[in-house]
Amino acid sequence: MLVVGGGIIGLSIAWLLQRRGHRVVLVDPSLDGPPAPGAGSQAALGVLMAQVFHRSSGRVWRLRQRSHSLWQQWIAGLEAEGHRLPRRRGLLLLAADAAEQVRQQRLAAGRAPLGLPLSLRSSEQLRALRPELPAAALGGLHSAADGQLDPPSVMAALLASARAGGLRTLALEATGIERRGGGWRLRCGDGTSLDAPWLVLCAGVATPGLLAGAGHDLPMEPVRGQALELELDDGPGWSEPGSGWPGVVVWRGLNLVPRPDLPGGRRCWLGATLEPGGDADPRALEDLRGWAGAELPWLQRATVVHHWQGERCRPVRQPAPVLESPEPGLLVASGHYRNGVLLAPATAEWVAERIEGAPA
Template identity: 60%
Template structure:
């Protein structure tokens, strides 16, 4: 398994749970417990963990199926990990705010469609939004509430998957993959540190770095980094959380995640390339010009950034059985946290499929 982000750890955990042997390879420093410990600017650790499944604008196709299956699996995984002493911090509820008449109309159609499917989405009026505190942007015309979507804290999830994986026999190697080579027994992974690791199967979950490993093998899969900046804010005492929000909020693509006590995560920007734009961060801080007074007065406690791997010319994510013993599970873009369980299930199903029967589509 190449890549120890949330997707890589999820794939490793699912394979271990099914009885497979797994070596997790990632070029990261070791912590005091001899575990790979990613820096906080990697994509998984920088994510906000907002899960948008039932509010997805489509109602069929691969993307829809993956989202619904992942939401279902997250419920099962939370229960299984909690039973093994690894509880995950899950906050149910997601409220999408409508900033225009056109968006409000789209939400109305979406709610009607989802209710016809038996899914419990609700339309919230401006009057219902006015009952919430702290105050929401005045420009919000209404909202779409999804009680079964929600938010997971990525860092504790990453730690829980690793800790439980180690208890199940996970092996780790904190070195970077430099080259993949076909071998009679399967694959050889040449590492940056000079090791030659043998494996029957390689699962590639290395984000943007996946492209460089695949190119010499004749598999062109272009991936580009899209940077996202985020903030943690301490809210002023006047913000008044006496009528709590029903979960995380989304305003014009920006996420607002309540954090106890009296704090808030705000993010994330969409910036091509590697270098953060101060103007984009300033716009985020102002909520695109719609920040209520309490948000403008909030104190910035922490600022961070991370990169999302975005497939070029292909829909996200890239889930492909490229050739015998070589699977690609990368390019999840903004939905790595959401889609990790369904990705892991797909990878495990690929490996357990009858010989010659490649399940190429999830």
């Protein structure tokens, strides 16, 4: 089978299919080179928000829950193979207004019967943390089971693990798809073509163009995101005894991810902006730099070490993600918008089940 696109989605699919005994070819021009400009996965912060999702039923809730559980298994398996996968547990959603606080209280109450570890934090509890949280936070909702993983490390591990198991990779651009006998033909930028009974499209924002060539209209649009890596000065750091930082902290939709595993032990990631289409907006970057008006002296004093950006792929006429089979042998696994890292394992499982459950 052919998998087109080697972001977190394509790598997860290729890795899982190969482990389940399928012969897989992964096609992506950026394999082994610098990431494609705009690719989402290399830009992602890797925040995993499965339990703090506002719904408790439906397709996306089930995908989030399944992915949450699969990530634990996948990480354990990859670490057993010797891959080092930096990650952290815990996620705190801060309430910026009374309406958000009420929503958090309802969410905590609703999750309790499901046995999910969500707990409310008072503003007094938040004020005790160092470095300080935004003073305007009215309270917060902590999820001990959510957290963050490092996307570049996970992607490198999936690729190495799949290759060790026999995955074939081609650093080529897919330029077109067409039906061929009982399967599919993929045309590549170097003039060659590949035939296979199954074709899986997960080429991010390039997916709709490839589908259009086979007569399928599944529009998706890019939504840019900018992110920063910051280094704290000599005030309180992440790993000091009693600092009690709750993991990832989300303030007005922007994530602050402590990264004590990065050089010096005093870095964090901050992101990401939401900018539909076009060029990166300097005003969005400025808002991000100040963590949406958090007014925290320790954050203002921190040094920007790295600034990057990428594109999320958002479906236009339907909710994210797009998991569809427009016709036999053709699978679309794309349009994950803001949660592709979280949803990668459940997406890969969806693909494997479609292929294995198809009539021979």
